[in-house]
Amino acid sequence: MDGLKTELLSPAGSFEALRAAVQAGADAVYLGAKRFSARQNAENFSDSELAAAVRYCHERGAALYLTLNTLMRPGEEAAVGREITGAAEKGVDALIIQDLGVAGLTRRICPELPIHASTQLSAHNAGDVMSLMDKGFSRVVLSRELTMDEVERIYAATGCELEAFAHGALCVSFSGRCLMSSFIGGRSGNRGCCAQPCRQRYSCGGKQGYFLSPRDLCLVGRLDDMKRAGVTSFKIEGRMKGPEYVAVVTDVYRRALDGGEISAADERRLSEIFSRGDGFTEGYFAGLNTPEIMNINISNDNISADVPGRLLAEGRNMYREGAERPRVAVKLRFFAVAGENMRLEAEDRDGNKAAAVGSVPQAAQRSPMTEESAARCLTKTGGTPYFAAELTADIGEGLFAPAAELNALRRRCLDELTALRGESPRRKIYAFAPEYTGFRPEKQTLVASVSALEQLDPAKGADEIIVPIEFFDKITFDKKYVPALPPVILDESPVRRRLAALPEGTEVYASTLGGLRLIAEAGLRARGDFGLNISNAEVARALAGEVERLTLSPELSVKEIKALTAACPVPAEILAYGRQTVMISRACIIRAVRGKCDCRPVELKDKTGAEFPVWGDSETHINRVFNSRPTFMADRLDRLRRCGAAALRLCFTDERPERVREIIEMYRTGGEPPELFTRGYF
Numbered sequence: 001m002d003g004l005k006t007e008l009l010s011p012a013g014s015f016e017a018l019r020a021a022v023q024a025g026a027d028a029v030y031l032g033a034k035r036f037s038a039r040q041n042a043e044n045f046s047d048s049e050l051a052a053a054v055r056y057c058h059e060r061g062a063a064l065y066l067t068l069n070t071l072m073r074p075g076e077e078a079a080v081g082r083e084i085t086g087a088a089e090k091g092v093d094a095l096i097i098q099d100l101g102v103a104g105l106t107r108r109i110c111p112e113l114p115i116h117a118s119t120q121l122s123a124h125n126a127g128d129v130m131s132l133m134d135k136g137f138s139r140v141v142l143s144r145e146l147t148m149d150e151v152e153r154i155y156a157a158t159g160c161e162l163e164a165f166a167h168g169a170l171c172v173s174f175s176g177r178c179l180m181s182s183f184i185g186g187r188s189g190n191r192g193c194c195a196q197p198c199r200q201r202y203s204c205g206g207k208q209g210y211f212l213s214p215r216d217l218c219l220v221g222r223l224d225d226m227k228r229a230g231v232t233s234f235k236i237e238g239r240m241k242g243p244e245y246v247a248v249v250t251d252v253y254r255r256a257l258d259g260g261e262i263s264a265a266d267e268r269r270l271s272e273i274f275s276r277g278d279g280f281t282e283g284y285f286a287g288l289n290t291p292e293i294m295n296i297n298i299s300n301d302n303i304s305a306d307v308p309g310r311l312l313a314e315g316r317n318m319y320r321e322g323a324e325r326p327r328v329a330v331k332l333r334f335f336a337v338a339g340e341n342m343r344l345e346a347e348d349r350d351g352n353k354a355a356a357v358g359s360v361p362q363a364a365q366r367s368p369m370t371e372e373s374a375a376r377c378l379t380k381t382g383g384t385p386y387f388a389a390e391l392t393a394d395i396g397e398g399l400f401a402p403a404a405e406l407n408a409l410r411r412r413c414l415d416e417l418t419a420l421r422g423e424s425p426r427r428k429i430y431a432f433a434p435e436y437t438g439f440r441p442e443k444q445t446l447v448a449s450v451s452a453l454e455q456l457d458p459a460k461g462a463d464e465i466i467v468p469i470e471f472f473d474k475i476t477f478d479k480k481y482v483p484a485l486p487p488v489i490l491d492e493s494p495v496r497r498r499l500a501a502l503p504e505g506t507e508v509y510a511s512t513l514g515g516l517r518l519i520a521e522a523g524l525r526a527r528g529d530f531g532l533n534i535s536n537a538e539v540a541r542a543l544a545g546e547v548e549r550l551t552l553s554p555e556l557s558v559k560e561i562k563a564l565t566a567a568c569p570v571p572a573e574i575l576a577y578g579r580q581t582v583m584i585s586r587a588c589i590i591r592a593v594r595g596k597c598d599c600r601p602v603e604l605k606d607k608t609g610a611e612f613p614v615w616g617d618s619e620t621h622i623n624r625v626f627n628s629r630p631t632f633m634a635d636r637l638d639r640l641r642r643c644g645a646a647a648l649r650l651c652f653t654d655e656r657p658e659r660v661r662e663i664i665e666m667y668r669t670g671g672e673p674p675e676l677f678t679r680g681y682f
Contacts, residue, residue, distance in 0.1 A: 012030070014044075031067065033045055033083060073556070096116045127517040211593055221262065245274050278297075362401065363398060438568050439572070449651045510528065551649065552572050571647065600616070
């Protein structure tokens with residue numbers, strides 16, 4: 001794996017940050033347009049700025065990846081299609097995508113435009129990665145929760161081009177699976193508007209702390225390990241950060257990837273330019289878990305409050321106006337023959353060729369021109385992105401040319417080469433017109449999802465019961481039961497074993513692409529769960545051949561649900577009751593609170609007094625955070641019955657058996673809401 005070509009990938013939230021990344025040595029940059037980017041609060045790039053950014057990068061030998069990494073809503077297909085078309089026309093090197101529907105659109109509009117799977121797709125096992133490869137992704141950005149051994153196993157099983165975060169902020173939840181900001185404040189991380197409730201102070205059992213706030217990641221000392229594990233693209237987080245941060249961090253990682261020794265002074269530079277709390281963590285990659293990862297006692301406000309002026313000046317100096325890092329190797333050939341115009345040719349590593357013609361050389365009065373004297377002018381590439389890797393010269397005897405003429409010849413030749421490098425590639429682009437046919441259910445069924453064995457019997461008042469697959473180690477299969485795979489599958493072995501024990505023809509819920517793959521391999525039938533973020537007809541279309549039913553995203557309004565069910569080719573299910581899962585975390589929040597990992601539930605109370613239950617799984621130790629209030633719609637059943645959903649799901653968490661019976665009956669006949677509830681996005 002050491003022979004794999006590596007890439008340093010830096011963030012650009014503005015054009016200034018783009019210059020900082022490229023001039024500090026990034027091989028590629030990633031940035032967002034004004035819409036459909038997971039960092040909507042960054043400055044981002046207009047159409048004209050994006051075109052200029054592509055030219056700037058390509059002229060200097062850097063790649064540019066555009067983030068279209070938010071979820072598409074019903075009715076946005078045409079607007080997203082225009083973004084894809086514009087990106088393809090401007091020569092963007094790849095799109096970074098979260099939504100499988102956006103990926104499908106890209107394949108139809110411009111098959112030649114590469115797509116990279118965003119970390120928002122939560123790819124955390126080989127099955128996830130193989131499924132993404134099957135859907136046309138050429139690169140996968142892995143979940144940040146993976147250890148070195150897990151990354152290595154994924155690469156060994158898939159051979160996929162892997163990108164991983166090496167530096168910057170960590171989310172406490174698996175990316176793409178966090179709905180906390182969305183459900184408590186209406187600012188969805190899946191739409192680029194996260195309000196970061198994870199960085200707030202919470203209390204539990206008389207103890208206060210930042211129980212959901214991880215330290216920032218720093219793997220500058222682990223880059224060789226990352227290479228050995230199969231990572232080829234090393235990503236720096238920070239599209240919301242300033243250009244000085246981008247310059248300094250990129251510079252340190254550039255030298256580290258090139259084999260340079262990273263000193264204590266370099267580590268101090270990384271900490272001083274931006275550090276969340278009392279130091280960095282090597283995170284999950286090093287096999288760590290809380291409290292090592294978490295920043296429990298440090299306020300989110302205590303973030304590099306006083307960046308040294310010298311460090312800011314150092315960063316600015318790297319991307320000052322006119323600064324150019326010599327990045328692009330060129331081969332030069334010079335011809336000076338008596339009686340003919342001088343000629344300089346240049347060729348870069350991509351095969352671009354440029355030439356410029358000068359005047360006829362003069363007869364030398366004193367010192368004739370030599371290859372060495374000509375080279376002093378022709379290889380003087382300072383202030384340009386170029387360096388002369390090779391110069392060959394064919395110079396006749398007794399000839400002379402003024403230095404000014406040779407310098408002008410070099411400038412014209414390299415300007416021509418720059419123009420060629422900045423040209424957009426010619427790609428075939430196809431028109432797109434969204435046309436969909438939806439599934440029309442004959443009736444609406446009621447589905448109960450249980451979290452405890454004692455809820456099974458009272459849940460039989462529903463038409464079907466969703467049961468965690470691990471429960472089947474203790475219970476007998478019933479025709480009403482529909483097994484559900486875990487929301488995160490880091491170890492596929494127990495899941496395969498349990499699937500193999502299910503009756504032929506069983507339908508099974510999966511929240512991940514890898515889970516759908518496991519179900520198919522077991523010869524069973526799949527249903528897509530809400531972790532797949534089904535928010536538009538395109539993603540429903542992309543998965544329709546793999547599933548019997550799809551659970552729609554809980555971030556859709558009734559109007560959006562109606563639009564989607566009218567275009568969804570398979571039956572759609574909606575989450576109509578219960579505490580929404582708002583975070584899924586590999587970090588043991590319970591251990592952060594209690595000081596030990598015993599998987600007994602805790603409740604985190606925020607500054608408003610709202611309490612969020614946190615459950616730990618004794619088998620996987622994955623933590624789930626639930627909303628402080630249950631979604632309730634039993635008093636508005638007419639709205640649910642007209643939305644086109646084939647099934648209403650009632651999600652039971654901590655409800656007692658008698659309450660389970662009551663809620664199911666309410667969703668049959670109607671009922672009054674509890675004292676504390678939410679309508680969610682309904």
